[in-house]
Amino acid sequence: MLKNTKQAIIIGGSHAAAQLSISLRQERWEGEILVVSDDSQFPYHRPPLSKDYLSGDTSAEQLFIRPASVYRDKQIEFLLNTRVEKIDRINKSVTLSNGEARQYDKLALCTGARTRQLAIPGVALNGVHYLRDLTDAEAIKQAIQSNGKAVIIGGGYIGLETAALLRKIGIDVCVLEAMGRVLQRVTAEEVSAFYHRVHTEEGVEIKTGVFATEIVGNDCVEGVVCSNGEQIDANLVIIGVGVIPNTELAEGIGLDVDDGVIVNEFAQTSDEHIVASGDCAAHLNLIYGRRIRLESVPNAIEQSKTAAASMCDREKVYNALPWFWSNQYDLRLQIAGLNQGFDRVVFRGDVESSRSFVAWYLKQGSIVAADCVNRPAEFILAKKLISSEKQLPIADLANDSIDAKTLLLALA
Numbered sequence: 001m002l003k004n005t006k007q008a009i010i011i012g013g014s015h016a017a018a019q020l021s022i023s024l025r026q027e028r029w030e031g032e033i034l035v036v037s038d039d040s041q042f043p044y045h046r047p048p049l050s051k052d053y054l055s056g057d058t059s060a061e062q063l064f065i066r067p068a069s070v071y072r073d074k075q076i077e078f079l080l081n082t083r084v085e086k087i088d089r090i091n092k093s094v095t096l097s098n099g100e101a102r103q104y105d106k107l108a109l110c111t112g113a114r115t116r117q118l119a120i121p122g123v124a125l126n127g128v129h130y131l132r133d134l135t136d137a138e139a140i141k142q143a144i145q146s147n148g149k150a151v152i153i154g155g156g157y158i159g160l161e162t163a164a165l166l167r168k169i170g171i172d173v174c175v176l177e178a179m180g181r182v183l184q185r186v187t188a189e190e191v192s193a194f195y196h197r198v199h200t201e202e203g204v205e206i207k208t209g210v211f212a213t214e215i216v217g218n219d220c221v222e223g224v225v226c227s228n229g230e231q232i233d234a235n236l237v238i239i240g241v242g243v244i245p246n247t248e249l250a251e252g253i254g255l256d257v258d259d260g261v262i263v264n265e266f267a268q269t270s271d272e273h274i275v276a277s278g279d280c281a282a283h284l285n286l287i288y289g290r291r292i293r294l295e296s297v298p299n300a301i302e303q304s305k306t307a308a309a310s311m312c313d314r315e316k317v318y319n320a321l322p323w324f325w326s327n328q329y330d331l332r333l334q335i336a337g338l339n340q341g342f343d344r345v346v347f348r349g350d351v352e353s354s355r356s357f358v359a360w361y362l363k364q365g366s367i368v369a370a371d372c373v374n375r376p377a378e379f380i381l382a383k384k385l386i387s388s389e390k391q392l393p394i395a396d397l398a399n400d401s402i403d404a405k406t407l408l409l410a411l412a
């Protein structure tokens, strides 16, 4: 039996919503918890969708963040296949796509992000896919043919991870990246060149400074026409050109929105009864002293813990260091911090010919971020170094003959 009749409603059904619902119970929310999700499944891990799930190494059952029984045991109600159509801030209620209205005391927006759509002819042809959810990944899995030819539009994380996976199963792959280099949004030139080299060595063709102008075919895709006039044959096209935060519900009720629902360091929106967390939220980051919106699982988890505390009228400041990862071939890239505005990059290890190195990003002499490729010990060091605001000599960080453990000890 629940101890009170307070209602918490969480809108969304991915990492942020899953964590927030559990964290609410950990914060001793004693009323009802309702999660409204337009997905048909209980929350699942998305990162494997572009990796092990596509290759068949991970099954759909293994993707679930928690078994449904855990939510049931904690008296967390899920409404799947259901959208919140409208929020009424005055009456503190939401209207659902099934016509029902539900009252809330506290509301959480975990609405995430959706794929940016390409507005070119031919995107509706059979064989053209985006990759964001389990349904997309399942459709790609079904479409993968041996001896196939794939064109991937976008040389970001989704593009390169799927390129690596498709090569692994013997498919010809061509990546079209509109910018001058792959991963331009997130890495230094040398790191982009590294990924370009490795993918080329693995047999991927990469065309930079090129975008698709048309996808051609009758019923099924047959090729992609590029901005340089070239046409590339393909029976599979995967589009990974970024995401757009789902902020429409928040905008509709007049919350502050600017590339994300604006929240403070406590995940609170401009309405004291409404919090937001995950990909949809743009938060005040205390480490970097500016507002940022992060598209990552660690952010969804940590920010949702903060949001849950706020819903229970407790203050738990969100000040976790952002971090990300990407697996491609035998490369495990772990990124600590945000490199935006860096003015210098220093390398540890050989970025030009090896498959293991660290790129330290500096801003006005301080380390602000690090890309660690197959360097788990340095990743731990980087997280500690950036979070602590302590300094280590740059020459030592770059010196690969000084063990990472020695540097960790020096930091302690």
Ligand SMILES: NC(=O)c1ccc[n+]([C@@H]2O[C@H](COP(=O)([O-])OP(=O)(O)OC[C@H]3O[C@@H](n4cnc5c(N)ncnc54)[C@H](O)[C@@H]3O)[C@@H](O)[C@H]2O)c1
Pocket: 047, 050, 118, 153, 154, 155, 156, 157, 158, 159, 161, 176, 177, 178, 179, 182, 183, 184, 185, 210, 211, 212, 239, 240, 241, 242, 243, 295, 296, 324, 325, 326, 327
């Ligand atoms: N390992 C990870 O952290 C990981 C893995 C997969 C996905 N994700 C997340 O999933 C989301 C989507 O990933 P993504 O790869 O689509 O986004 P992204 O922003 O990482 O990359 C999109 C790429 O597409 C390029 N592009 C844009 N328009 C184009 C066009 N018309 N033609 C060709 N190229 C074009 C951009 O320059 C960019 O390099 C992001 O939030 C990403 O962070 C993260």
